[in-house]
Amino acid sequence: MTAAPAPRGLIRELTRAQRRLLLGGVLLGMAGVVSTLVQPQIVSRLIAAAGQHRPVAGLITLLAVLFLADAALSSTQGYLIGRAGENIVRDARVLLAGKVLRADLAHLNAQRQGDVHTRLVGDTALMKIALTQSLAQIILNGLVVVGGTLMMALIDVWLLLLTVGCLGVASAASVWLARGLRKAALANREDTGEFGADLQRVLAALPTVKAASAEGREESRLAGLADQARRSGNRVTVLNALLSPVLNVGLQASLAAVMGVGMARVATGSLGVADFTAFTMYLFYLVSPLVLVFISIGVYQQGRAAVQRVDELAGLPQEDDPASGEGYAPGDRSSLGDGSGIPAPDGGHPAVEFRDVGFGYGDRPVLEGVSFTIPRRGLTALVGVSGAGKTTVFQLIERFYRPGHGAVVLDGKDIAHLSPAEIRGRVGYVQQDSAAMRGTLRENIVYAAPDAAEADIAEAVELAGLADVVAALPDGLDTRLGDQGIGLSGGQRQRLCVARALLQKPAVILLDEATAHLDSDAEAALRDSLRRIARRCAVVAIAHRISTVVEADRIVVLDAGRVRAVGTHQQLLQNDGLYRRLATAQFADNALAGSAAGSAARPAAGPSTAPSAGSAAGLSAGPPAGEPSPAPSALPTAGAAR
Numbered sequence: 001m002t003a004a005p006a007p008r009g010l011i012r013e014l015t016r017a018q019r020r021l022l023l024g025g026v027l028l029g030m031a032g033v034v035s036t037l038v039q040p041q042i043v044s045r046l047i048a049a050a051g052q053h054r055p056v057a058g059l060i061t062l063l064a065v066l067f068l069a070d071a072a073l074s075s076t077q078g079y080l081i082g083r084a085g086e087n088i089v090r091d092a093r094v095l096l097a098g099k100v101l102r103a104d105l106a107h108l109n110a111q112r113q114g115d116v117h118t119r120l121v122g123d124t125a126l127m128k129i130a131l132t133q134s135l136a137q138i139i140l141n142g143l144v145v146v147g148g149t150l151m152m153a154l155i156d157v158w159l160l161l162l163t164v165g166c167l168g169v170a171s172a173a174s175v176w177l178a179r180g181l182r183k184a185a186l187a188n189r190e191d192t193g194e195f196g197a198d199l200q201r202v203l204a205a206l207p208t209v210k211a212a213s214a215e216g217r218e219e220s221r222l223a224g225l226a227d228q229a230r231r232s233g234n235r236v237t238v239l240n241a242l243l244s245p246v247l248n249v250g251l252q253a254s255l256a257a258v259m260g261v262g263m264a265r266v267a268t269g270s271l272g273v274a275d276f277t278a279f280t281m282y283l284f285y286l287v288s289p290l291v292l293v294f295i296s297i298g299v300y301q302q303g304r305a306a307v308q309r310v311d312e313l314a315g316l317p318q319e320d321d322p323a324s325g326e327g328y329a330p331g332d333r334s335s336l337g338d339g340s341g342i343p344a345p346d347g348g349h350p351a352v353e354f355r356d357v358g359f360g361y362g363d364r365p366v367l368e369g370v371s372f373t374i375p376r377r378g379l380t381a382l383v384g385v386s387g388a389g390k391t392t393v394f395q396l397i398e399r400f401y402r403p404g405h406g407a408v409v410l411d412g413k414d415i416a417h418l419s420p421a422e423i424r425g426r427v428g429y430v431q432q433d434s435a436a437m438r439g440t441l442r443e444n445i446v447y448a449a450p451d452a453a454e455a456d457i458a459e460a461v462e463l464a465g466l467a468d469v470v471a472a473l474p475d476g477l478d479t480r481l482g483d484q485g486i487g488l489s490g491g492q493r494q495r496l497c498v499a500r501a502l503l504q505k506p507a508v509i510l511l512d513e514a515t516a517h518l519d520s521d522a523e524a525a526l527r528d529s530l531r532r533i534a535r536r537c538a539v540v541a542i543a544h545r546i547s548t549v550v551e552a553d554r555i556v557v558l559d560a561g562r563v564r565a566v567g568t569h570q571q572l573l574q575n576d577g578l579y580r581r582l583a584t585a586q587f588a589d590n591a592l593a594g595s596a597a598g599s600a601a602r603p604a605a606g607p608s609t610a611p612s613a614g615s616a617a618g619l620s621a622g623p624p625a626g627e628p629s630p631a632p633s634a635l636p637t638a639g640a641a642r
């Protein structure tokens with residue numbers, strides 16, 4: 001992941017929010033530690049009292065109370081720490097989801113979606129274990145170890161030195177293993193992310209995979225990645241499996257040494273039986289906490305690998321929100337209803353203006369010196385060969401990306417100084433791939449205007465030519481759609497997206513090949529609607545259908561990232577060779593489509609299927625495809641058109 005590092009305080013911030021639960025848990029745990037450490041002392045006194053025939057009932061009761069207190073403290077502490085852990089995961093997921101949703105697209109697009117998913121879901125869960133359970137185990141069991149060692153030092157320093165000597169070597173080996181474990185765990189998290197990313201890629205393109213009979217190839221590829229994750233997982237398992245036995249060997253060696261030396265000293269009388277019993281009890285009490293400390297260090301190291309990945313995701317650069325105060329006043333929006341909400345009458349600022357815009361994805365230039373204007377009303381068509389930069393122009397208007405130089409101006413305001421919400425509130429965008437989501441039709445339509453009135457929804461549905469589709473569905477607008485709008489045809493999905501954009505009542509509507517999947521009748525109906533809408537706001541359409549382009553009030557011809565010409569259909573037919581070629585090729589396509597439709601016994605295409613008589617005449621009268629462009633001086637230039 002190439003994201004900038006997260007603010008270092010992220011993890012501290014997440015844990016600080018849970019400080020009460022964490023502190024409560026640790027304090028209860030510490031009380032439990034005290035109760036554990038006192039027990040051998042009570043046992044030692046019990047042995048001494050029994051040896052001297054003194055009453056022992058009080059000591060036995062105290063011991064029983066301590067055992068019970070120990071259990072109660074330990075479970076309450078576990079509950080508090082566990083709750084803090086769940087809260088941390090929730091906070092981390094909410095924070096990361098927000099960061100991903102507001103991420104700068106240029107940076108987010110560089111990430112693999114599946115890996116982002118793994119970080120958000122899997123790594124946050126692992127992070128919880130590191131930040132709460134294992135950290136608490138390390139602290140509390142560490143306290144038992146430290147406290148127990150002190151008590152042992154008070155009983156017999158020489159026996160303690162013997163114990164520490166045996167354990168020292170094992171502890172050093174365990175620390176070394178724990179370090180290796182962290183590296184292995186990080187590699188395993190990355191490999192798991194890789195697998196998730198690839199799985200997501202395949203699932204998103206499953207129909208393509210099936211159509212290409214590529215299931216076997218994809219399965220092998222996924223198996224390779226799963227295998228890679230298994231190998232790094234195995235390294236984690238090996239290191240984990242070594243951690244406890246290494247320590248156990250040290251513990252067993254120290255127990256044997258303490259038993260041997262201690263018993264010999266008891267025999268010579270230099271160590272009392274009660275002290276020896278207490279020392280041995282402490283040593284037994286230390287076994288489990290010491291092992292747990294090292295296991296928790298191992299788990300913590302694995303969790304730190306997840307924390308690192310969460311941290312990186314949190315560092316994803318965000319879309320900046322200049323909040324410069326140059327924004328629009330609330331309610332300063334156009335209205336589809338009666339047009340009264342449109343900010344200024346014709347003759348004010350253009351709806352959109354590109355001023356000498358240059359842009360590239362990474363180092364690759366895509367647009368250069370692009371200047372044109374889009375009036376506040378009317379239909380503007382953006383045409384050009386595939387890859388000319390048409391969609392990029394739309395994405396710059398939405399400020400999904402920022403221009404390298406020049407300015408994109410929306411209603412007289414440079415969008416560099418507007419917030420994303422201000423820009424996108426005024427611009428409705430129907431994407432090329434007609435994004436619909438799981439949910440009902442209604443939820444999809446009101447997505448950008450959740451408070452829309454029923455009458456407005458009905459109007460948008462009608463204008464988008466979706467009314468017949470909705471009427472034919474048994475549940476109407478409440479019909480449920482699957483992922484990516486499964487349940488609707490491509491054309492119906494496109495109309496749904498148009499309805500969604502219309503309902504937003506934008507000042508500018510961007511349609512990226514919004515009629516590509518529509519049949520002739522549906523396209524004619526939508527063009528009719530667009531004509532009506534274009535009387536009230538700016539409609540900008542990237543269109544490959546000549547019928548849409550012919551009707552445009554003005555056409556901007558893009559060629560290899562530059563504005564080549566601006567004009568009406570007739571002007572461009574006469575003056576621009578590229579446009580003429582595009583129009584002629586399109587006319588030929590339409591003729592082919594028309595004959596195919598005819599042979600399929602469909603009703604004859606209405607007036608909307610073919611260009612108007614005048615246009616057709618204009619097109620057919622044009623020179624053949626491939627003719628060189630006329631001299632640029634003959635064209636109304638982009639600048640002149642402004």
Ligand SMILES: Nc1ncnc2c1ncn2[C@@H]1O[C@H](COP(=O)(O)OP(=O)(O)OP(=O)(O)O)[C@@H](O)[C@H]1O
Nearest residue numbers: 109361366384385386387388389390391392393432
């Ligand atoms: N996210 C991206 N990252 C890198 N390059 C991109 C990206 N999007 C588009 N491009 C490149 O930018 C150029 C312009 O793409 P764009 O989608 O704007 O063209 P277009 O005119 O809309 O094409 P089409 O008519 O085929 O949709 C293309 O060469 C494309 O490969």
